[in-house]
Amino acid sequence: MKTFRKELWFNVPSRRAFINITPDVQQCIDESGIKEGLVLVNAMHITASVFINDDEPGLHHDYDLWLEKLAPHEPVSGYRHNVGEDNADAHMKRQIMGRESVIAVTDGKLDFGTWERIFYGEFDGRRKKRVLVKIIGE
Numbered sequence: 495m496k497t498f499r500k501e502l503w504f505n506v507p508s509r510r511a512f513i514n515i516t517p518d519v520q521q522c523i524d525e526s527g528i529k530e531g532l533v534l535v536n537a538m539h540i541t542a543s544v545f546i547n548d549d550e551p552g553l554h555h556d557y558d559l560w561l562e563k564l565a566p567h568e569p570v571s572g573y574r575h576n577v578g579e580d581n582a583d584a585h586m587k588r589q590i591m592g593r594e595s596v597i598a599v600t601d602g603k604l605d606f607g608t609w610e611r612i613f614y615g616e617f618d619g620r621r622k623k624r625v626l627v628k629i630i631g632e
Contacts, residue, residue: 495531495630495631495632496526496527496528496531496630496631496632497628497629497630498522498525498526498527498528498627498628498629498630499626499627499628499629500522500525500626500627501538501624501625501626501627502515502518502522502614502624502625502627503622503623503624503625504614504616504622504623504624504625505619505620505621505622505623506616506619506620506623507619507620508616508619508620509567509584509616509617509618509619509620510558510561510587510615510616510617510619511615511616511619512554512557512558512613512614512615512616513613513614513616514549514611514612514613515535515544515612515613515614515625516549516604516611516612518627519533519535519597519604519612519627520603520604522627522629523599523602523603523604523629524602526629528599528602528629528630528631528632529599529601529602529631529632530599530600530601530631530632531598531599531629531630531631531632532596532597532598532599532629532630532631533596533597533599533604533627533628533629534594534595534596534626534627534628534629535594535595535596535597535612535625535626535627536593536594536595536625536626537588537593537594537614537615537623537625538623538624538625538626539623539624540585540588541581541584541585541587541588541616541617541618542588542614542615542616542617542618542623542625543587543588543591543592543593543613543614543615543617544592544593544594544595544612544613544614544615544625545591545592545595545612545613545615546595546597546606546610546611546612546613547610547611547613548609548610548611549609549611549613550609557591561587561590561591561617564586564587564590565582565583565586565587565590566583567580567583570582581617581618583617584617584618585617587615587617588615588617591615591617595612597612599629599631
């Protein structure tokens with residue numbers, strides 16, 4: 495069995511964003527030479543997420559509104575965590591959206607459903623953060 499590891503780096507200028515990283519992950523698969531296996535994609539920060547869904551702007555807007563209702567950023571004083579920080583809501587949003595995704599690799603390609611794509615979800619941006627891509631297989 496072969497393994498491959500790569501870090502993808504992001505510096506999102508806004509507090510929140512959803513970025514389609516599917517092409518980046520496919521590039522990692524291409525670099526790895528692995529044709530059959532699994533790819534793990536996970537956010538290496540506790541205020542960011544990796545998840546799979548449709549690449550549709552209306553859905554991303556709805557996610558943003560829904561997450562803000564569930565864990566509003568303001569008032570920052572409403573969170574015990576926010577002592578010298580203002581990102582307690584980002585931790586909660588990450589918990590809801592998840593840490594990682596595992597996708598099958600078949601014939602050197604991501605083995606997806608029709609509309610599935612991989613997203614990096616940022617909930618406390620404005621600094622450099624990374625995503626781990628780990629591929630195992632043959």
